[in-house]
Amino acid sequence: NAGVTQTPKFQVLKTxxxxxxxxxxxxxxxxMYWYRQDPGMGLRLIYYSASEGTTDKGEVPNGYxxxxxNKREFSLRLESAAxxxxxxxxxxxxxxxxxxxxxxxxxxxxxxxx
Amino acid sequence: QKEVEQNSGPLSVPExxxxxxxxxxxxxxxxxxxxxxxxxxxxxxxIMSIYSNGDKEDGRFTAQLxxxxxxxxxxxxxxxxxxxxxxxxxxxxxxxxxKLIWGLGTSLAVNP
Numbered sequence: 197n198a199g200v201t202q203t204p205k206f207q208v209l210k211t212x213x214x215x216x217x218x219x220x221x222x223x224x225x226x227x228m229y230w231y232r233q234d235p236g237m238g239l240r241l242i243y244y245s246a247s248e249g250t251t252d253k254g255e256v257p258n259g260y261x262x263x264x265x266n267k268r269e270f271s272l273r274l275e276s277a278a279x280x281x282x283x284x285x286x287x288x289x290x291x292x293x294x295x296x297x298x299x300x301x302x303x304x305x306x307x308x309x310x
Numbered sequence: 311q312k313e314v315e316q317n318s319g320p321l322s323v324p325e326x327x328x329x330x331x332x333x334x335x336x337x338x339x340x341x342x343x344x345x346x347x348x349x350x351x352x353x354x355x356x357i358m359s360i361y362s363n364g365d366k367e368d369g370r371f372t373a374q375l376x377x378x379x380x381x382x383x384x385x386x387x388x389x390x391x392x393x394x395x396x397x398x399x400x401x402x403x404x405x406x407x408x409k410l411i412w413g414l415g416t417s418l419a420v421n422p
Binding site: 227236237238239241244246254286290292297298299300301302 | 352402414
């Protein structure tokens with residue numbers, strides 16, 4: 197039982213390059229989330245998927261797209277990376293079927309955009 | 311704007327002491343409350359969840375919830391150097407139960 201896994205762990209991009217961050221969970225959770233965490237800014241929600249087949253914007257969706265590929269997988273795409281997207285990205289999942297929304301986090305992806 | 315506020319710290323306590331971390335929230339109808347611990351360079355991990363007024367104990371950790379005053383606290387008894395981390399408070403978004411509102415965290419340093 198690996199929980200929430202993310203790939204890659206580290207990535208360096210040049211401005212304008214694109215990349216996809218992958219996330220998978222093996223807890224049969226319905227809801228999945230993408231956050232970014234920057235010093236002094238806390239965790240900010242980029243996108244979330246309440247259930248398979250649905251996605252919704254969070255606080256900071258500009259410059260990102262997501263795909264809920266199936267119940268297990270939720271990917272985050274940067275189409276044209278910018279230095280402002282340098283951050284640590286966390287994927288999380290929750291059961292999503294009750295009012296008790298404990299979220300479980302993956303190990304994170306550190307992204308540097310030059 | 312629904313908010314969760316925490317003192318950023320750093321909070322410094324000697325080993326063996328009680329560490330007290332506090333969190334206030336603005337949305338009166340929030341139902342679920344969480345404390346996460348985050349070590350430097352790592353992801354947040356759940357310590358405690360609490361849903362009802364009062365105290366909830368788990369080992370050295372006690373979460374306290376007071377919905378009337380809109381605060382939730384975390385007490386760490388017999389603090390250890392391994393407790394040194396940032397503690398994040400999160401509160402369910404009453405308008406969308408699947409989202410959490412996060413505080414910026416309190417940095418705790420336990421000194422040997």
